[in-house]
Amino acid sequence: MFTHLALSLCLAAGAAAPRNVVLLIADGAGFLHYEAARLHEPDPTGLQVYDGWPVRLAMCTPPDGGTYDPEQMWRDPAWCDRDPTDSAAAITAMTTGVKTVNGRLAVDPRGEPLVTLAQAMAAAGKSTGVVTTVPFVHATPAGFAVSCRDRGAYLEIARLMLGGELDVVMGAGHPWYDDEGRRCDVADYSRVGGAATWDSLVAGSLGAAGEGPWSLITARGQFQALARGPAPRRVVGVPPVRETLQEQRGGDLLAAPFAVPRNEAVPTLAEMALGALNVLDEDPDGFCLLIEGGAVDWASHDGRAGRMIEEMTDFNRAVEAVIAGLDERGLLGETLVVVTADHECGHLAGPVPAHVFLTGDHTNSLVPLFARGPGSGSFAALADDTDPVRGPYLDNGELGAVLVGAAGSVVGLRSSRTDGPAGSNTNTGRDD
Ligand SMILES: [Zn+2]
Known part of the structure; x- marks a missing residue:
């Protein structure tokens, strides 16, 4: 059941309201993705x-x-694969x-733009940032920050993200490098x-009025250096690689x-997450950071089990780094940390450890x-429904209500900001 309004008001009233929020999303990762990564974990401490x-x-x-039906889910594999969410609808919820x-990115079914979480957090005085292993214009980081009817309108989405209140934007997509880093x-x-x-x-001249110019970093050493000491107020980080940090690199894709x-150049x-944390932690009002293992x-779409496990491992390492970074700063006790996924991808099935992908979607x-x-x-x-295999579960819209509540806003608030055009400069890239 949705209890958005009551929950938001409860949190807004100050009941255990977190000063900071870190949301970590392993895009496409279901339970067996985590299990596969655990079984292949090269570092035994990572198992915990x-x-x-x-x-x-x-x-x-x-x-x-749509609805989730536990009975159909475990009786009919075809039901599991029918009409799933995409990353855009999921990050919106x-x-x-x-x-x-x-x-749609933070645009409701009637086409009306919604206030994004980054906008709500910025309105509450907090610093905000996104970090991802894929281009920052992709659905998950984009829908956290801006409203757009068309998730594929990459040019418009980038301009909205870089022209808004975000303080950190990091992701792949460097114009001058390919997937191998050449x-x-x-x-x-x-x-x-x-x-x-x-x-x-x-040139260091891009920045919204009143927000200050962006500092651009691209080299791995610059990302590493950003983790400590004085940091620029607003940072865009684009490593020298095209589509993903590592997943699209060459070699045997099924190794x-x-x-x-x-x-090693990226x-x-x-x-990246530790650099972002060091920029955002300067804000006395707190911060909200989205980190995506995109x-x-x-x-998983491509059925590359080895690459999937590498990506899950990198994601888990980022979670560990964020927890350690928060602890080091004395911020762990005032930060809500949530690790989840926007949806499962690939219908990963057992028996372990020989997982197989049953679909490419x-x-x-x-x-x-x-x-x-x-x-x-x-x-x-909120987890007031029970799945016979996975146990108690909540709905992704209920997670949204908790996060909106942490910004001190009321669910359903309408944005007065412009949304992007429908269709123009639509990309032809993958639709994850
Ligand atoms: Zn996908």
């Missing part, structure tokens, strides 16, 4: 990533008009509390807002995890939700 977290639940992910149709002869500016926007970023040498997700989904499977910190006590009460 989520042990001891007080909230360990399941979450359903249907888009507007998870961060606004409002269900929408596939393809310098290209011809630039592709489609993931960074176009040539003029990129050139302004490089065992970690068998193909990594591209930062890890953990390094290519877990890409590897998203499914209706439940996804895990781990949480800790102030406000995380809300989740157990």
Whole structure:
């Protein structure tokens, strides 16, 4: 059941309201993705990533008009694969509390733009940021920050993200490098807002009025250095690689995890996350940070088990790094940390450890939700439905209500901001 308004008001009244929120999303990761990563974990300490977290639940992910049916789920594999959510509808539900149709970023089913979580947090005086292993214009980071009717309108989305209140934007999409990290002869500016926007970023002259200019970093050493000491107020980080940090690199795409040498010129997700944390932690009002392991989904679409496990491992390392970084700063006790997924991808099936992908698309499977910190006590009460295999579960719109509540806003608030055009400069890339 949805209890958005009551929950939001409760949190807004100050009941265990977190000062900071960190939302970590492993795009496409269901329960068996986590299990596969645990079984292939090269570092034994990594096996305990989520042990001891007080909230360990399941979450359903249907888009507007859909439902999760536990009985059908375990009786009929075809039901599991029918009409799943995409990442756009999922991030909208998870961060606004409002269900929408596939393809829309923080825009409701009637086409009305919603206040995004980043906008609500900024309105509450908090700093905000997004970090991802895929281009930052992709659905999950984009829907956290801006409203757009068309998730594929990358040029417009980049301009909205870089022209708004965000303080950190990090992701792949460098115009001058390919998936291997090799310098290209011809630039592709489609993931960074176009040539003029990129050139302004490089020149240090891009920034919204009143927000200050962006500092652009691209080299791995710059990301590593950002983790400590004084930081610029607003940072865009675009590593020298095209589509993903590592998942699209060459070599045998079906090799065992970690068998193909990594591209050492790009930062890890953990390094990017620690840099982002060091920028955002300056704000006395707190911060809200989204961190996405975006290519877990890409590897799952393509049935690449080894690459999927690598991406899950990088994601888990980022979670560990964030927890350690918060602890080091004395912020762990005032930060709500949520780890979950927008949907399962690939219909991963046992028996372990020889997992196989049954589809190349998203499914209706439940996804895990781990949480800790102030406000995380809300989740157990919301998980008032029970799956015979996964146990108690909540709905992704209920997660959105908790997060909106943490911003002190009321669910359903309408945005007065413009949304993007429908259709123009639509990308032809993958539709994760
Ligand atoms: Zn996908």
